[in-house]
Amino acid sequence: MAEFSIIDTYFNRHSSSAVDLGVGDDSALLTPPPQQQLVICADTLVAGRHFPLDTNPHAIGWKSVAVNLSDIAAMGAKPHSILLALSLPQIDHEWLKGFSQGLYDCCDQFGVSLIGGDTTQSPHLTISVTALGWVDIGKAVTRSGAQVGDFICVSGQVGDAAYGIQHLGHPLQKRLDYPTPRCQLGQQLKGLAHSMIDVSDGLAQDLGHILHASKVGAEIELDQLPIDDHVKQLQQESQWQYALAGGDDYELCFTISPQNYQKLLQLELDVNIHKIGQITEPLGLRYKNYGTDHILKFQGYQHFA
Ligand code: ADP
Ligand code: MG
Numbered sequence: 001m002a003e004f005s006i007i008d009t010y011f012n013r014h015s016s017s018a019v020d021l022g023v024g025d026d027s028a029l030l031t032p033p034p035q036q037q038l039v040i041c042a043d044t045l046v047a048g049r050h051f052p053l054d055t056n057p058h059a060i061g062w063k064s065v066a067v068n069l070s071d072i073a074a075m076g077a078k079p080h081s082i083l084l085a086l087s088l089p090q091i092d093h094e095w096l097k098g099f100s101q102g103l104y105d106c107c108d109q110f111g112v113s114l115i116g117g118d119t120t121q122s123p124h125l126t127i128s129v130t131a132l133g134w135v136d137i138g139k140a141v142t143r144s145g146a147q148v149g150d151f152i153c154v155s156g157q158v159g160d161a162a163y164g165i166q167h168l169g170h171p172l173q174k175r176l177d178y179p180t181p182r183c184q185l186g187q188q189l190k191g192l193a194h195s196m197i198d199v200s201d202g203l204a205q206d207l208g209h210i211l212h213a214s215k216v217g218a219e220i221e222l223d224q225l226p227i228d229d230h231v232k233q234l235q236q237e238s239q240w241q242y243a244l245a246g247g248d249d250y251e252l253c254f255t256i257s258p259q260n261y262q263k264l265l266q267l268e269l270d271v272n273i274h275k276i277g278q279i280t281e282p283l284g285l286r287y288k289n290y291g292t293d294h295i296l297k298f299q300g301y302q303h304f305a
Contacts, residue, residue: 002091003119010100015113017080028115030081036134039077043067047125057095059177060127061102066179067200068131069110070250073186074198075142077135079110084117085128110183139190141254146195146214150255152277155182157226158203159239162246172230179250184270189254192264196254204244204296207253208285214255220244220277222289222296240296255279 012023021029032038045064047053065082072079084103088096107114112131157175164176182198189196195214199206203225211218225243232239256264261275280286287294 006091006096006119007117010096011084011114011117011119013104013114015081015115016108017111017113019081019113019115022113022115023117028081028083030115030132033134035137037137037140039072039075039133039135039140040130041068041071042128042130043071044126044128053125056177057098058102058105061099061104062106062178063102064127064129065103065106065110065112065131066181067250068129069106069112069181069183070179070198070200070252072131072133073181073183074196074252075133075135075140076186076190076193076196077133077140078187079112079131079133079181079183081113081115081132082107083130083132084114085120085126085130086117087120087122087124087126087128089121089123089125110181135190141186141190141193141196143195143197143210143213145193146210146216146255146279147257148216148279148281150194150257150279151261151275152207152218152220152253152255152279153261153273153275154199154203154226154251154253155185155271155273156180156249156251157228158199158244158249158251159231159242159246160228161248161250162202162242163228163231165248170230172228176248179248180271181250182252182271185252185273188264188267188269189252189256192260193254193256196252199249199251199253201247202245203249203253204285210253210255211279211283211285214279215283217280217283217285218277219280219286219288222287222294224274224276226272226274226276244296 069079160172160175164173
């Protein structure tokens with residue numbers, strides 16, 4: 001019975017997007033808008049693995065939603081709703097209160113509803129969120145559309161969260177705990193960007209996925225990477241390590257034709273974008289620093305490494 005009282009107390013609030021039937025029945029019901037494709041993804045956060053055990057529960061709630069909305073944004077889609085599968089070692093009301101508040105705060109900020117889920121007991125605190133969104137049929141931006149000559153761009157700053165995890169208590173920890181999914185930018189890039197990915201495992205590795213899927217190469221201008229002033233205090237190689245191999249940025253990396261880049265600059269954006277390189281025919285990822293070739297060997301975050 002405890003399970004039902006948890007659901008009712010913490011996870012049964014009013015919906016913030018159109019839902020025909022939400023939490024409380026065997027399944028939720030949604031009516032797809034006309035001419036839209038369903039976009040759906042899932043991400044799991046394991047305590048001790050994806051966040052320290054003593055992380056503020058409000059931040060865990062926020063982030064478990066934000067990382068999924070980031071995946072929806074990376075397709076050029078509009079987020080609509082989430083499902084939450086929660087495995088708890090014990091019932092801790094203080095924790096559940098903070099967690100659900102963080103989760104709903106992120107949902108409310110991006111107009112998303114919690115429409116269902118599952119609540120179980122298990123030795124490890126595990127949070128699995130499934131996100132749903134909509135995109136015009138055939139208009140999703142995938143990883144495989146990059147074209148030779150495209151500009152490579154990234155939103156916001158990269159390396160902040162990785163710096164934050166190494167310097168807990170520093171202001172940049174906020175970027176680790178409360179990532180901002182780039183929902184508006186993602187939708188604005190639909191019809192403009194040729195390819196897109198959200199940066200979760202480090203810019204170099206995630207851009208590598210675009211290159212692999214699109215069968216192209218890239219040249220990155222190290223001097224153009226958007227790096228926070230705090231990180232810029234470090235030695236040059238460490239700065240690049242954070243920016244290119246740090247994880248948890250949840251920024252959007254996309255490739256776009258020079259013409260569409262000009263169109264993008266005319267739009268009102270809620271985050272800065274930076275042009276950091278160009279797609280090339282020769283495969284692989286090469287770096288330049290102020291126009292001179294530079295050799296770097298970094299890897300992003302690897303699960304099961
Ligand atoms: P069933 O036994 O039919 O699978 P449950 O008893 O698991 O249903 O869940 C009852 C209702 O509560 C369902 O609508 C389910 O989607 C919802 N629910 C369960 N856990 C959560 C949760 N953590 N967050 C949101 N909704 C939940
Ligand atoms: Mg049932």
